[in-house]
Amino acid sequence: MNCNPPAFKGSEEAGKLVHWFEKLESIFRVCNCGDNDRVKYATSSLAGNAMTWWTAHAKSVGIDNSNTTPWDELKNMMVNKFCPRSQVQKLEAEFRELKVKGTDIESYTNRFLKLSTLCPEIFPTEPRRIERYIEGLPEDVQGNVIAAEKVTLDAVILMAQNLMMAKRRRALASKQVDTKSSDGKRKFEPS
Structure with missing residues (x-):
């Protein structure tokens, strides 16, 4: 948690969701976060509508099952849920x-x-x-x-x-050749 994972509320535009994914994947690499802990870590940074959605999902499938969801599957679930x-x-x-x-x-x-x-x-x-x-x-x-x-x-x-x-x-090289005159000298280029 010292890496300050960004919060995702579920009300942001699709681009913000991608940035959230990218930031978390960067944190996973820095912290050597194992595949089994990624969803647990990522969902701890959810807030607002996103946290409500995840809590309902975890209750319906069981907290242990929800925490073993593969990271790519969670990303697909979130895109389906939060991108109209x-x-x-x-x-x-x-x-x-x-x-x-x-x-x-x-x-x-x-x-x-x-x-x-x-x-x-x-x-x-x-x-x-x-x-x-x-x-x-x-x-x-x-x-x-x-x-x-x-x-x-x-x-x-x-x-x-x-x-x-x-x-x-x-x-660029061709443009530089074009700016030289036939005698090899650079042409005058007015400013």
Whole structure:
């Protein structure tokens, strides 16, 4: 409890729920929290409507059974309970259409990971999430990532980030060449 787990009240927007998941998972790593204790620890930080919901659930299945709920199952239960279906449908549509804007792979990756947490049923398996992630990349990067035949989402993300950084460097180098005159001297650029 010294790690100050954030409270989740159940009245926040879907993005806040994802931040709550992320913060708790960070605490789990720092504290070496075992799989068997994660739900017990996480539910101790619930408040308001979320605590009322969890208390009712624990009474219906028994406190011991509720505390042995796997962490991923608790996350799915909370998404189903605290994210209104209309909001989830909008997020699902966004997830299906998500693409990299320009060369901003970081924003794309962060949004992709948040949406995969909030909409786990859309792309339920690792291979489907990998396919969807690749579909959102620029076409010139997609082929290279596919050819590498990476089998984990983390490996695909790392490769895509490296390719996009190389693409940025090439674009920057080409822009610098364009600012030089034919005799190799830098052109005057008015401010």
